[in-house]
Amino acid sequence: MPRPIPVPDELSKPFWDACNERRLVVQNCTACNRMQYPPEKTCLGCGSGKSLAWREVSGRGRVDDYVVVHDSRLRLWQAEQPYNVALIALEEDPGVLFLSNLPGIPVDQVPVGASVQADFEEVTPGQLLLEWRVVSQPQRPAQRKR
Amino acid sequence: MVTQKGVAAKLYRSKDGLGVWEHRGKVAAVSYGYSPCDRRWDENLEHSLGAYSMIAAKKALEEAGIRLDQVDGVVSAPGPIGEPWAPRPYFAPPYDSEDGISLVTAEWLIKNMGLKNVRFANSEASRGHGQVLGMASQAIGEGLCHTCLVLFPFGNLAGRYSQAGSNARETATGNGQWSMPWGWGAAGAGFAYGFNQYCRKYGVNHDMMAPFVVNLRRNGRMNPMGYYAQHPEEPLTVEDYLASRWVVKPLCLHDADRPVNAAVCFLLTTADRAKDMKLPPVYVLNHNNNNFEARGLTHTAEEMGQFGDIHARRMYEGSGLTPSEVDIFNPYDGFTLFTQYYLDAFGWHGVKKGEALHFYQGDIRVEGPHPFLSSGGNNGTGRTRAAIFTDCIEQLQGRAGPRQVHIKAETAIAGCTMPHTCAWMAFGKYPD
Known part of the structure; x- marks a missing residue:
């Protein structure tokens, strides 16, 4: 079945790289301990731009x-x-x-x-x-x- | 006079705790005008969105008895809503750009109507058809202008929306990488998902939407500005609705409003000036413009219910009205599958959380005790996003014709568009 193929960018590359290793990762904000998907440049919970890390789930x-x-x-x-x-x-x-x-x-x-x-x-x-x-x-x- | 960027944001009311609007009852809506409402532009320049915008503006002025030189404000939600005209070649001026064809800015209207005394113009709210009425009200209240045309142009060219561009590609980039690989790309998909959640939570189902949509079309056929009044079809029946094809189940074709090519223009002014005009003033009691973010991929029913609560809280706070004091209620219905969040939240006619679809089974006709969306809404009039506001004005002026409600019509609330981005107006027959 043909699907539109995702094209990773700088923000999304860790997610798609993890997929290629058959792992699921999401962003997690270490400041407010909140997960988010899709990835964003800042935490939509607390607004932090420096506390986002990738977490395997x-x-x-x-x-x-x-x-x-x-x-x-x-x-x-x-x-x-x-x-x-x-x-x-x-x-x-x-x-x-x-x-x-x-x-x-x-x-x-x-x-x-x-x-x-x-x-x-x-x-x-x-x-x-x-x-x-x-x-x-x-x-x-x-x-x-x- | 050109739009000064950044002005619009300063004129919106978008917070809790602002109290009763400081200009409550000091601004008035007096009249509106509308153009023919066509299904699509036929490429005749006399039927262009620009030409239709001028027709609507002239009618609004004539209805109020106002001359061109008395207008000192013009605000437009210019669009575009559908596809651009380009790359097809443009025409001779004033149709030598998208402006006038697929969108209409305040500046285009000022130039082509020969408005010489405009000191406030704004076209920042590209699709903010609810926002511009509030923006103009605040501008009048603050003295930026005193007599303002507020334009709702809504273009629809040949062909279907959103079938080209990124939707036709074999790759998914940007935000599309999180949706397109799984085929999440139908109109209203998020609202269909939320509607399923709502139905499971409250034990209701899609069939219960039928009387609501049928009544919207009935009201719309009695609204001369709308598509179904200007292009009569057989009345929609419950059976038609239940047999309608799915777009994205549980959203069927009749749950979506019909794109049209039309323009509507309102005239707002100060309460003092309105007293001398040809039509009785309808006073602005409040306005709000609220935008919310979903946590994730799409808005859930829970989130949309919460957004509805905030809309209601801010509108009641700013207008000073309570739910039992709202006579006319015209929330947005561009997709009918989200209107229940507004009804549940505003508590109009005693509706409580989860009761909206049960409310639809009652007597919601304009002749009845609960004339919900007496305008016909977008669903009943076509996608001008204007009928919900024009109906508030007409009902309070007592000139809604066969749609005139049989209950008291002294206050009204209307808002558009979707739960996560909706701007509201409250009106009163009296200023206090």
Whole structure:
């Protein structure tokens, strides 16, 4: 499946380098002990520009919720419609969210609340992309109308 | 007269604890004018955004009985909203740049209408259609001008929005590297995600939106400035809404406002001057312009609920109104899936947290006891972002025609746009 390939920049390079080593890292502010993703030049919690360090995290999370894209503005994704995009809440801090297509999960059958584990997919030679895989279903899958 | 950069930020009210607005009741909205509301520009220069802006401004002046030489302020939220005209070749002046075609600045309007006495002009709020009314109100209150045109141009050219540029590339750079590889690129995706969270939290569902959207379109068909009044279609039904295609589930096509090519222009002045104009004044009781950051990739329902609370708190503080004293309530509905945060937060007609979608099941018609969004909103009139404000003025002046509410109409609150970036106005039939 062709996807837009991430192009690391000075700020994001540590994240993408870690992905290539199959590790998940996020910024952590040592001044206010707050994690943030995506990376920023300053801590959005306390404003510090000198206290941000990269921290490796467990790679465990939970499916917070999801949408199903039927009309994407992204040309490369239009052939894949409809497709799932889930928001994953990090175990260490559920306020830190990641995007995922949850490979293998049928369209619109995303198990909200399920436990997930970080995984990495090669999207172009030399670049792995963070993905997430369901490892256990929620006890009571959420039911939704239409 | 050209925009002095940095002035706008000094004129916004954007904090807690500012107290009742110091110019409450001393500034008034008197009139507004509107152009034809087209689906797209047809490349006829007489239908350009610039030409439509002049039509709207002239009507606003005529309605109030004001001459060109009496105008000393012009503020515009110039745009652009959609795509630029370039790289296609431009036309002869005054259409020899984007200004007048895909956007309209205050400076363009001043030059082309021949406004000679303008001493305050501003075009800094590029998409700040809520912000400019507050900016003009504060400018009048502070004496920077006394009679101000406030322009809402809203362009829509041929073709779909946002299909080219970075969205058509095979690489994801800048902020796009955190979203595009996973296909996060549909209009309103973040609000759809937040809506799902909201539904799970409060035990409601998307089907419950149907009566709300159907009523918006009904109100919009009674609003002559809007797209659906000028281009009548079969009335939207609950069945139509429920059968609508998804854009990004749970956001369907009818949850999104319709882009249009149109302009609306308001006339604001001092309360003293307004008394001598052709229409009764509607007094400005407060304005606020609030911007918030999400913690992460997108706004969660919890965050948007918190933003709503801050909007409400600041508007009630600055206007001196309480929830039970607000007669007309026109919050933004450009995507209908976030309007519930405003209703829950402002507590209009007793709505409490999580009750908005239940409120939609009641009688929200303009003839009924709870005439919510009597304007028709953006959803019911097209994406001018203006109907929510024009309706407040008309309702308080008692000239909303078939949309005139049957309940008391002496105070009004309206705001746009989205929960993380919304600017508000409070109006009163009386200055105190």
